[in-house]
Amino acid sequence: MSENKQHLLSISVPQILLQTNYHNVLYPRGLAALSSAGIDLYAPEFNDVATVIAGTVQHDAEPATRQGLGQRSISIDRGDLAQLLLDRAAALPNVRVHYLHLLGGVDVANSVVTFSIVGAEGTHVSQEYDLLVGADGVRSGVRSAMQDQVPGFTAKVVEEDQQYKTVELGDVRALRGYDPSLNWEDRAHFWTNARRGVALLCPPRRGTAVSAALVLPRRGAHSFEAMGTTAESVSAFLMRALPTLQRDVGDAQFGDVVRQLLSGQAPRSNRTVYCSALACGRMALVGDAAHAMSAALGQGVNSALETVAVLARELRCADDAALVKAEDVPAALRTFSARRLRDAHAVCRLSERRMGRTPLGRRLFALQLACTQQLGKLGLAAPPVLFQLGKMDMPYSAIAARQRRQVLAAYALLTAAALPAAMGVMLRSLRVPLLVYSLMAAIAAALRAITASRTAKSTSS
Ligand SMILES: Cc1cc2nc3c(=O)[nH]c(=O)nc-3n(C[C@H](O)[C@H](O)[C@H](O)COP(=O)(O)OP(=O)(O)OC[C@H]3O[C@@H](n4cnc5c(N)ncnc54)[C@H](O)[C@@H]3O)c2cc1C
Structure with missing residues (x-):
């Protein structure tokens, strides 16, 4: 300005x-x-x-x-x-x-x-x-002014399907399994329940205190709404959603987490x-x-x-x-x-x-990841590109495009693996699937050999 x-x-x-x-x-x-x-x-x-x-x-x-x-x-x-x-x-x-x-x-x-x-x-x-640079966050007043006064400028806002609350988990040295030689003070700690979309995420901070963001689905049996409003209901909810938490933080700290969740802090959510x-x-x-x-x-x-x-x-x-x-x-x-x-x-x-928004989506994502890793071992795919997000050498748009290709390749592999089995069931014969799987295994072995010899050549040169 x-x-x-x-x-x-x-x-x-x-x-x-x-x-x-x-x-x-x-x-x-x-x-x-x-x-x-x-x-x-x-x-x-x-x-x-x-x-x-x-x-x-x-x-x-x-x-x-x-x-x-x-x-x-x-x-x-x-x-x-x-x-x-x-x-x-x-x-x-x-x-x-x-x-x-x-x-x-x-x-x-x-x-x-x-x-x-x-x-x-x-x-x-x-x-x-x-x-004028609007760096005023998700509810930006500068963006609102642009929406209201600049013809043709639009902003689409999508409410996230997750909510979070922040909680203190006490001293890292009091966590079960703490070993001073492992430097837990400077590590990110996680408790997750991927099937239910529940996560307790604790990036490290200076000192020994552990602060966490408890992330839950916005709706359904594992949401903040479903947690209830009594110490008993919150405690039972946490024991179901994150079964190891009480054991790891201890009874007294677990009780404190329950109190924090009941303290009136409203759950917050992000928007896209x-x-x-x-x-x-x-x-x-x-x-x-x-x-x-x-x-x-x-x-x-x-x-x-x-x-x-x-x-x-x-x-x-x-x-x-x-x-x-x-x-x-x-x-x-x-x-x-x-x-x-x-x-x-x-x-x-x-x-x-992200990594799937519904339980089915999360399972499919895990399956796709496993396939991409297998394809990677055959030299047919790069490592899962989502893991490159934090790196600086690939623009987000290139990552998104490669992610689409990896998903397609993974589903193609899954289909190729499932089709012979389906044919076998239809024909009531093991011969077709066994033949196709042997063929696929031979191709995979050949590809692996080619990749290995290419790697050996490039390292020797
Ligand atoms: C729990 C949680 C964990 C996260 N973890 C990560 C992570 O690990 N890595 C990561 O990259 N991102 C993470 N994020 C996202 C990250 O925090 C945000 O993307 C980031 O804070 C955005 O920065 P910003 O400056 O654009 O907006 P904000 O951080 O929202 O800052 C906006 C600023 O504008 C000011 N402002 C607002 N309105 C006005 C006004 N009317 N007048 C003047 N000033 C105003 C606010 O006071 C504030 O200072 C996380 C978010 C959450 C909620």
Whole structure:
């Protein structure tokens, strides 16, 4: 936003200290975007807020300590990350951060934005702008203004079919199976019941306290609604949904979790937002304002930071002298939107579908994953592409396209395996299926041999 047409950036924030009670996991994708802005969360200066994830502990049966997908990723409180970014921005020349400013409205035609001042009822501040970036979250006021005032701009909002509450699980050292040599303090802990769509997810935080997000289906027998409103009903619900939880956290902490769930905290849910563009005129949207998504795949902040990096590139923020001029802002924003929109939609779709939304969907997903892994062993498919989401070298749209191909290949393999069996049943003879399966096994063995010899050749050369 410019003041008096100088290159002066104002950032308006409603609170003084930004606090949330959940942690975000930043994967290489988000970390690369941050490092393009000169921020390295592995640096010692961030040791007091950022935890380098040592791996995972799955508590569904006996606690299993693994490397896990998120190893070496960073876990950080959402509020700490926001504060850190604001402090960095405030230290730049020509940047001013205005706390306690709440967006009131935007007059798009005249490029004027109005704020009310928190704690000073009736006080409003208006500001002309050359560029307005809406980074105001899933219920973005900037996006609403675009919907109301920009012809042709639309936003589709899909309510998520899951809800969550945050709970404290006490001290990690009190968990059953704790072993100081396994570094459980820096690991993500999970209790899951995939069949019922129930998960208790605990990214690590500084210190030894374990905070969790309890995620449940929005409706049905395993929803917050079905939990009931008495200590007995909540306790029975948890014992059914996550049978090992009480054993792992101990009776006293389990009772405390039950009390927290009864404390009146309403369940929250995410939304998925698909915008028809990420910018119009002199207004741009980033983060949840532009592409809010389910937290299931852990891409919200990662994609937000990547979107901001794309915007910064188009505005040529890295070089003050080359910074896009006020008159060129609309053209730069058009390019930004064209570059990023496909990826924004792709990551929203992937997160919305996540790993299956119904029990049947989750089983099919697991089957498809197993098939893709088998095809991978034959050298006929890459590893499941959904596991590449956090990596920075493949755009979300390419991941979505490859995911579609992997699903098709997996279903083709399943059909090829099921058809001979069906024919055998129809013909009441084992001969046809046995013949086809032997043929398939021979082809698989040949392919495996070809792959092995190719690998041997490439390693020897
Ligand atoms: C339980 C949970 C776990 C998650 N885990 C992960 C994870 O592991 N990895 C990951 O990548 N993502 C994760 N996410 C998603 C991630 O938190 C969001 O995608 C991310 O916070 C979006 O950042 P944002 O800045 O766009 O929006 P927000 O974080 O919502 O920030 C919006 C900001 O705008 C301000 N604002 C709102 N209205 C106004 C107004 N009228 N005037 C002025 N300011 C305003 C708000 O105060 C806030 O500071 C998780 C989400 C949840 C709920």
